[in-house]
Amino acid sequence: MGKRSGWGEWCCFPCQLMASGGGQRQIVMGKCSRRGSRRGSGRGGAKVAGMENRQVGQSPALDQDLSFDLRTELPEAQAEQPGKHGRTGVIHTPHGDIQTPAFIPVATKATVKTLTPEQIRQTGAQAILSNAYHLYLQPGQDVVDEAGGVAKFENWHGPTYTDSGGFQVMSLGVGFKKVLAMDTKGWDEKDIRARHKDRYAHVDEDGVDFRSVIDGSRHRFTPEVSMQIQHGLGADIMFAFDELTTLVDTRAYQESSVARTHRWARRCLIEHDRLTRERSHRPRQSLWGVVQGAQYEDLRRQATRGLLDLHQEALDEGRRGFGGFGVGGALEKENLGTIVGWVCDELPREMPRHLLGISEPDDLFTAIEAGADTFDCVAPTRLARRGGVYTLDGRLNLKNARFKRDFSGVDEEFGGYVSENYSRAYLHHLLKAKEFLAGTLCTMHNVEFMVRLVDNIRASIDNGTYAEFKAEFLGRYYT
Amino acid sequence: MGKRSGWGEWCCFPCQLMASGGGQRQIVMGKCSRRGSRRGSGRGGAKVAGMENRQVGQSPALDQDLSFDLRTELPEAQAEQPGKHGRTGVIHTPHGDIQTPAFIPVATKATVKTLTPEQIRQTGAQAILSNAYHLYLQPGQDVVDEAGGVAKFENWHGPTYTDSGGFQVMSLGVGFKKVLAMDTKGWDEKDIRARHKDRYAHVDEDGVDFRSVIDGSRHRFTPEVSMQIQHGLGADIMFAFDELTTLVDTRAYQESSVARTHRWARRCLIEHDRLTRERSHRPRQSLWGVVQGAQYEDLRRQATRGLLDLHQEALDEGRRGFGGFGVGGALEKENLGTIVGWVCDELPREMPRHLLGISEPDDLFTAIEAGADTFDCVAPTRLARRGGVYTLDGRLNLKNARFKRDFSGVDEEFGGYVSENYSRAYLHHLLKAKEFLAGTLCTMHNVEFMVRLVDNIRASIDNGTYAEFKAEFLGRYYT
Incomplete structure (x- = not known):
């Protein structure tokens, strides 16, 4: 407690380099000889929407598109080796830059649960992600739109993401487990999919009928509706409406679902283009395609190439293309890197990629190595409200007697606002007394932990010390 | 929203004067010709503990006693007119000064519910009050003591109060309504006092047996135990252990109770003196006597004089006396000013007075006019968590459709952090979505409202514009 030294002094490799002039503040350009070329599917000629009129290194104005600057790639990155595409860069959005890789805290209902925007900022978070499904049901995207968009509504002065609602429509509707990185060992169909009579979501070619988790009322999402909602919410980055399948769906269903998600993606692009023209007074939003395909390499690669074709088609027709891509769907933890690797292997290096949902610190390394630039995760916030906190030596539950x-502080070596100002005994007391402040403080700690971990990973990639940093962190965290 | 003008521009009388050089920053000394004399019961010779070795205007060191400097008295203050003793001043504690009158937010379990210490500070609050009863049960005063006292435990860098636990032992034990300023119209005995078999508190000459609200376990508080607990908690200001009676107790019971509270107060002084010597390494704490006596003028005056006798007796015997006084007990709202006035009429002007529990903005004016220097109140925080917020035009419930x-902001004319940064629509959404942040933001607003109201009252007394300010505020708030 009260110790001012933070993690900077601990993670000797990247931070010593940072201290000596390297690191995240100094952009180490051109480390990778492949920079500027296009890798993967051979679509080297694909133009990236909105890149043309932008000066590198500047944030776009509110009426300009999002863009991405690649900075450093992991030296071992090789096209032949799927799952090794880690890189650093900057996403420029109309509301500010995001240094990547970046951890994006989840603000489901336009609030990172328990935190004020100042507290979110204090954790080091650069951007936050809200859910179209939840904000559509309450307060309604029209209210958020009238407020000037989700960022203004929640008083967040920075970039925002919204997801498409597809995940929630399916997962809350069908009722299966809500984590993406899931382990199917020992699972039964009934653990995942509720009986037909309890299903709240029904998919057809045009869209999805579902019932509200709030009051059971009936609603319908289509790709167009999702775009209209997300334009109302007005986040810098939004996602195409996709169908989420489960790991136990048949191969035949996965195929037909990927094909439908492809058709929905085209409709999203068309509606996004229309809405952007119609709402030209609003800050420019960027639509990212979402790659599904479950655990099948051919489906994942086919889905990715399909989205790139749609992107090119849109540009050829004078419409707006995708600004980036998301990797969605049910991913088993053990296959996380492999699957993200297949997708990133197909994607152009010049476009940013978001991984929709991860859970644990080791997933961060896997996702980053596989080529993800940003990722959202409810684990640090959800865990925190139950008293679970991350430390450099692994996870603790502060409710423990x-x-x-x-x-002592939660993690004095890690440091940060919470560890420097409050004892484990105080947090234990607040948790036992069921005091609100317990959630706030544990959330601040966990989000700061995840954000700073990714900051350190970023610095280590830029400084060429990634492997050492990873070995040191994981060796300590998981022993 | 976004408007920077705060209430300062609204409350034209005191604030224009403040802007022109008067007000709370400039200490207007000697306005009252009676300053320095002693009024009331004729005990003009009573020395005030710890006043001797202190330079006026300086905070005492950690090993020095609390003291009080009177600054301005309301011009209409007259000894002959009970209930008109309003004044401004400064309480100097080892952990900082409290400009009086001051609103003291309640931090029952060592947290002002939902707020970090930085957020409490941002409301303008100068000191906070915790409950000995709750902290004794959880985490235990030994834990708080080991942490370095309640302020260090909760990371609050300022003065702290603890109450004696007497109120909670009785109110939570007997189960009657927990507000002090209560209206007995239409009450029945059974509304107030639970059946004997349900009573969790039993009073005898030595102390009180009670059961924990947490787990029903049996405990016993005596004056000595309360002092030991409060020394463990280590607040700057603590209160003598008293018996709280109800408005429906018989006159005979009130008499015997006041007599018992008097005997308990002596035991508190003796134990406090012993503990202070024993714990000379700890910052000096100040014990304040508590005046009971229900709605009876003779009992209230007798109780007050009795405490002053005990104070003098302690000084004469070389022990520590009281540092101030609290007014406790069940007070009907309509008699609040009268009862506090009787007590303050008896008390020496040089000593600070705390009113234990009020509820509404108009009570603040009543209490201050009657001579109270500080007051605690759970209403702003409790109300806030349910969506109730104060505005200059009265109370709103933001849950309303x-x-x-x-x-618009909660109260753009009032201003402050919450009104300047969040809309009523956003707070409404958070409340409907049952988001934690709703409680945090509404609490910040309400506490800031009460603190700033008292700040304005203080400025208006110093500037001679109290009557105008009161008429303007109440005229608007209650119409």
């Missing part, structure tokens, strides 16, 4: 008289 | 599309 052994913390009653532990007057 | 009419706020769904109200994009």
Whole structure:
């Protein structure tokens, strides 16, 4: 407690380099000889929407498109080796830059649960992600639109994402487990999919009928509706409306679903283009395609190439293309890197990629190595409200009686606002007393932990010390 | 929203004067010709503990006693007119000064519910009050003591109060309504006092047996135990252990109770003196006597004089006396000013007075006029968590559907962090979505409202514009 030294002094490799002039503040350009070329599917000629009129290194104005600058690629990155595409860069949005890789906290209902925007900023978070499904149901995207968009509504002065609602429509509707990186061992169909009579979501070619989790009322999402909602919400980055399948769906269903998600993506692009013209007074939004395809390499690659074709088609027709891509769907933890690797292997290097949902610190390394630039995750916030906190030596649950008289900070070596100002004993007391502040403080700690971990990974990639940093962090965290 | 003008521009009388050099920053000394004399019971010779070795205007060191400097008295203050003793001043504590009158937010379990210490500070609050009863049960005063006292435990860098636990032992035990300023119209005995078999508190000459609200376990508080707990908690200001009676107790019971509270107060002084010597390494704490006596003028005056006798007796015997006084007990709202006035009429002007529990903005004016220097109140925080917010035009409940599309701040004229940064529509959404942040933001607003109201009252007394300010505020708030 009160110790000012943070993690900077601990993670000797990248931080010593940072201290000596390297690191995240100094942009190490051109480290990778492949920079500027296009890799993967051979679509080297694909133009990236909105890149043309922008000066490198500047944030676009509110009426300009999002863009991405690649900075450093992991030296071991090789096209022949799927799952090794880690890189650093900057996403320029109309509301500010995002240094990538970046951890994006989830603000489901236009609030990172328990935190004020100042507290979110204090964790180091650069952007936050809200859910179209939840904000459509309450307060309604029309209210958020009238407020000037989700960022203004929640008083967040920075970039924002919204997801398409597809995930929630399906997962809350069907009722299966809501984590993406899931382990199917020992699962039964009934654990995942509720009986037909309890299903709240029905998919047809045009869209999805579902019932509200709030009041059971009936609603219908189509690709067009999702775009209209997300334009109302007005986030810098939004996602195409996709169908989420489960790991136990048949191969035949996955194929037909990927094909439908492809057709929906085209409709999203068309509606996004129309809305952008119609709402030219609003800050420019960027639509990202979402790659599905479950655990099948051919489906994932085919889906990715399909989205790139749609992107090119849009540009050829004078419409807006995708600004980036998301990797969605049910991913088993053990296959996370492989699947993201297949997708990133197909994607142009010049476009940013978001991984929709991860869970644990080791997933961050896997996702980054596989080529993801940003990722959202409810784990740090959800865990925090139950008293679970990350430390450099692994996870603790502060509700445990052994913390009653532990007057040290949560993790004094890691440092940060919470560890420097409050004892484990105080947090234990707040948790036992069911005080609101317990959630706030544990959330601040966990989000700062994840954000700073990714900051360190970014610095280590830029400084060429990624492998050492990873070995040191994981070796300590998981022992 | 976004408007920077705060209430300062609204409350034209005191603030124009403040802007022209008067006001709370400039100490207007000697306005009252009676300053320095002693009024009331004729005990003009009573020395005030710890006043001797202190330079006026300086905060005492950690090993020095609390003291009080009177600054301005309301011009109409007359000894002959009970209920007109309003004044401004400064309480100097080892952890900082409190400009009086001051609103003291309640931090029952060592947290002002939903707020970080930085957020509490941002409301303008100068000191916070915790409850000995709650902290004794959880986490235990030994844990708080080991942490370095309640302020360090909760990371609050300022003065702290603890109450004696007497109120909670009785109110939570007996189960009657927990507000002090209560209206007994239409009450029945059974509304107030639970059946004997349900009573969790039993009073005898030595102390009180009670059961925990947490787990029903049996405990016993005596004056000595309360002092030991409060020394463990280590607040700057603490209160003598008293018996709280109800408005429906018989006159005979009130008499015997006041007599018992008097005997308990002596035991508190003796134990406090012993503990202070024993714990000389700890910052000096100040014990304040508590005046009971229900709605009876003779009992209230007798109780007050009794405490002053005990104070003098302690000084004569070389022990520590009281540092101030609290007014406790069940007070009907309509008699609040009268009762506090009787007590303050008896008390020496040089000593600070705390009113234990009030509820509404108009009570603040009543309490201050009657001579109270500080007051605590759970209403602003409790109300806030349910969506109730104060405005200059009265109270609103932001859960009301009419706020769904109200994009103005809570009270833009009042201003402050919440009104300047969030819309009523956003707070309405958070409340409907049952988001934690709703409680945080509404609490910040309400506490800031009460703190700033008292700040303005203080400025108006110093500037001689109290009557105008009161008429303007109440005329608007209650119409």
